[in-house]
Amino acid sequence: MALRNILIHPDPRLKKVATPVTDVTDDLRRLADDMLETMYDAPGIGLAAPQIAVMQRMLVMDCAKDEDATPEPMVLINPAVTWVSEAKNTYEEGCLSIPEQYAEVERPAEVEVTWRGLDGKDHRERFDGLWATCVQHEIDHLDGKLFIDYLGRMKRQMITRKMQKLKREMARD
Ligand code: NI
Numbered sequence: 001m002a003l004r005n006i007l008i009h010p011d012p013r014l015k016k017v018a019t020p021v022t023d024v025t026d027d028l029r030r031l032a033d034d035m036l037e038t039m040y041d042a043p044g045i046g047l048a049a050p051q052i053a054v055m056q057r058m059l060v061m062d063c064a065k066d067e068d069a070t071p072e073p074m075v076l077i078n079p080a081v082t083w084v085s086e087a088k089n090t091y092e093e094g095c096l097s098i099p100e101q102y103a104e105v106e107r108p109a110e111v112e113v114t115w116r117g118l119d120g121k122d123h124r125e126r127f128d129g130l131w132a133t134c135v136q137h138e139i140d141h142l143d144g145k146l147f148i149d150y151l152g153r154m155k156r157q158m159i160t161r162k163m164q165k166l167k168r169e170m171a172r173d
Contacts (some may be wrong), residue, residue: 001030001037004052008170009098009163013079015144018048018055021077028058032075032118035060040071044096046134048141051097059138063130079115079139082124084108091133093147099166101159105150107136 007014020030024056031054031119039047039060046061057078064072089109094102110128113135117123137147 001033004034004038006038006042006051006096007053008167009095009146009148010160011097012048013053013055014097014141014146016055017144018050018057018142022055022114024077024116024118029118031056032058032060033172036062036073036075039096042096045130046138047096048138050141050144057133057142059135059142061134061138062132063134065130069080069170075118076113076115076123076135076138077117079113079135079142081111081136081139082114083112083126085110089129089133091130093133093137095137095147098146098148098159098163099163102154103151103159105133105137106145107133111113111136113139136164 008044035047035052038052045063045065046059048059048089049056059076059079060073063073064070085108087109088106090104090106092102093105109132111132112126114122114124148159
């Protein structure tokens, strides 16, 4: 396993639509392991492949976040939202590609998602609470969408300017 570099917004790769995965190969399993390791190391609760510059429709997440909670790593290949609840939920979201910036985003409170697992089988599950927000946030990444795209223009530009400054500082070090 290896830690991968996480792209920081703004980056054109974070705005692209990722390609469906065709086969569950050993390379893909290694990629999933790297993504989970990178996510836990960050630390974060979700990571989509485009965030590490792999333009494929795969994401990892683990929202069992309490310190004593048993890890619940999930790997979703070609995930698709097949149903959303009318009820909404608001969470203060963040993103590993937009470090230390948080904002409230309203999304459906419950979603049903289908995906292919690393076992090569099709899965279907209903998510609620933090899991529902996380899976929607990560699927957005596969479509080139970031949580700041839900914010007003002023707020989004303010965050983008902060990230540009951060990237200049990181390049200097
Ligand atoms: Ni994110």
